[in-house]
Amino acid sequence: MSKIVRTVANQLMLFVLVFGLYVIIHGHVTPGGGFQGGAIIASGVVMLIVAFGSGHIKKSLRERRLSVVESSGALLFILVAFAGIGTVFFFNFLVGSRIFGGIPPTGPNPGDVWTGGVIPLMNLAVGLKVMAGLSAAVLALALFSSGEEMEE
Amino acid sequence: MTETLSGNFPLVAAVVLMGIGLYILIFRRNLIKIVMGITILSSSVNLFLVTLGYRAGGIAPIYTDAPEGPMVLPVVQALTLTNIVIAVATSALILSLVIRIYRHTGSLDSKKSRRMKG
Amino acid sequence: MTLIVESGYEFWNPIIWLITFAVVMVIVYFFRKRGEAKYKKGEDQTQIFLCGEEVPVAEQRHVRGGNAYWGFFETLKEYYDGIVRLHTGVVNDYVVWFVAVTAISAIILLIAELVR
């Protein structure tokens, strides 16, 4: 693509990242969440692929690193679920504690991010996984169609 | 839900979409179009689910800056989101398989690219 | 304990079956013992005999999987022609069968309802 497109895509990527992270972090108080935020970030990766070409992006987004991020996101999710097994699997043990422990008032309220117990953590984990997984999938498809293979 | 045609309109649309999806899956031999057919089928089920969850006068169950009023139990919305996530994974996988099939056989026609029969 | 079917006219117990099998095997072995005892390895006695013809090489004398049951398929030719034509291997046809089975089952249930 032309230089204008590349420059604009470069600048826009920052905003896409910020917006995606916002959607992930606020997943438990506003519409959105891990999958949606991760998909937004992956769409930013799509923008970069369109602007720079898949061969160029392949050099900076290593498949191995994406795989590590994806696995650790999934691992974080399941470990948080396992952490509640003292009572019950998936038990929200963080409610009332120091981390994300606030209990929001029932009914309409202005929204407080520091609530929700384990749910923000799980959103973050899902966000990591979806971000890495979708980016890897999109990159792999783009490389496929241009005749290259993802590195093993 | 009102018992008028306009109240049932989304349901009719879901059924029509399902018919279109099945039509594509049956009569279109292009592999990419088969992927489209599956996606349309999935959308029709999503539409059907979301329509079931509509309650006249209810508000979305988001407490942040919410107006006063009865809130909707968001079960079907959760189901729809799950289905969307699954549909994304499915279509990504099918597309990668289609690309591989095209590389091996040089054809996107489900009849010409077929190796196994009988 | 290991008796699983007992319907009055038959039962199934593998242990009894095995004991019977062993007894039959002992009898068979007894008959076998009465046969010719002289048997020398490495002579013409152990070679393949084909009416004096030359024995073909291993590749040619092996009956391949595709040649087995030729008569069976020849007899059931019409059935196989029809049934193989149905197994097209095209993914669209799989969907057709699914829709057809759904429709037929629905019609059967509907008719059953109307009959009652």
Add this chain to the structure above:
Amino acid sequence: MATLIEHSSILIIAVPLLIAFLTPLIGMASKKARNSVVVVGLAFVAFLVFALARDVILNGIHIYTLGATSPSLAIPEGTMVPVRIILEVDGVSVFMGIVVAIVSLVAVIYSLSAMKGETGQNRFYTLLLLMVAGTFGMVFTGDLFNLFVFLEITSISGAALIAFRTKFADSQEGGFKYIVVSAIASLMVLFAISLLYAQYNLLNIGALAAAMQYTMLDRIALVILIAAFAMKLGGVPMHMWISDTYSVAPVSITVLLITASQASMYALMRICFILYGVTLDLAVVGWIVIAIGILGMFIGVTMAVRQTDITRLIAYNCVCEAGFMLIGLGVGLAVLGDRTDLGTFGTTAINGAIFHMINHALFEGLLFLVAGAIFYRIGTRDLNQMGGLGHTMKFTAGFFLLGALASSGLPPFNGFASKILIYESVYQFNPILTIIGILVSIITLAVFIKAFFSAFTGALLPKYEDIKEVPKTMIAAMTIFAVFIIIFGLFPGLILDWIVRPATDALVDQASYINAIMGAIP
């Protein structure tokens, strides 16, 4: 130990998931460590399954509510219906759990050396464990929506695994067909679930069963569910994907695909017997299932005879065996409402069908592993290319003969034990079904005689003279199946009493399934 058993139903699903996401990270460091973690993890899961099975059979249905303050709190205070994700484990579930546990452990042990030369093994084990977790989830879940989710997890990871060997064109095609068929089936399942949700605002199987009215929409949902799950388990005439996918997947995946199909059959049973129960039109639905079964037996076996690809041959035999199970289930379903008929032959038919499920997984698994061993050594699946392999691969030949005899229903192996139960009971329902069944069994023997003689016997072909026996871990995996086949064949009464009869009792007892979830609400 008591705590472990209390949490075991979720641990059985969660531990494979945990290991699945650990394997890529461990695999980057050391391959040996990854392999041992996978094997030890699945062995632990198998141990949990057996412990849970013992507890369920002794003490009744297990409930596990995710995220509640106590595992058995299905219905929180202030609500009338179950709201959370609930696992409900009864006799049939643990029976299927045992099948999946044995088969997955064997599949992993077999893969250790069978997949040694392949690239991307980290992903292979991740997907394999995801598939195992999905299958466990399908059989343990207590609500319909999670059944759909786990069905999709199994399908997606299964399709990726079928297409795992990217260098073969036919495995890509097999993966494509599998995912298309699965996607359509599971979307239709979701549609049927939403039809049920539209009427009752419920997703839990027990709660839905209590509320079931059998209206017109319920009938449509039932038809769609039966057709979709029949497609997933390979019921004729929707069986054609079976031969295309089973034959091209790596064989350790094929044995898992068999358990995935069995899990679909479990779902069919769960829906017909528990969800709808006696409210449905028993005779008609029973006869629909029987019709699918009869077609499956006949077409499966006649197509198997003419195959020259050894894995396709076994795959068509799978279709045939699935027909046997469907007939047993259909007869049980047709007489479900009639307590005297159910007592005289209905439960026996269901016993036979359920017993045949585990036997099917064992002997078809063994046959596929043998076919994979042949492919591992000579690099082809074509029977026309084989000959005289028994001279060098003696263990493999013996295992194939064992599996073939068991599958054909010859005494004293396990296939005979379950088939005679089906014959005996179905004869009292309709003698023609038994006659067809015995005929089909005879042709099955012919199928395997053809395969055995053309592959293993005959003169040693010169091009296969330096073929050696397969590695020890593959032999070990096959030995596990063989030992189970012999044990199940020699002591069928014990197996029936331990796991099969509790499963049948759980299946015909709709009331206790509902009571376990809804409490003793009158």
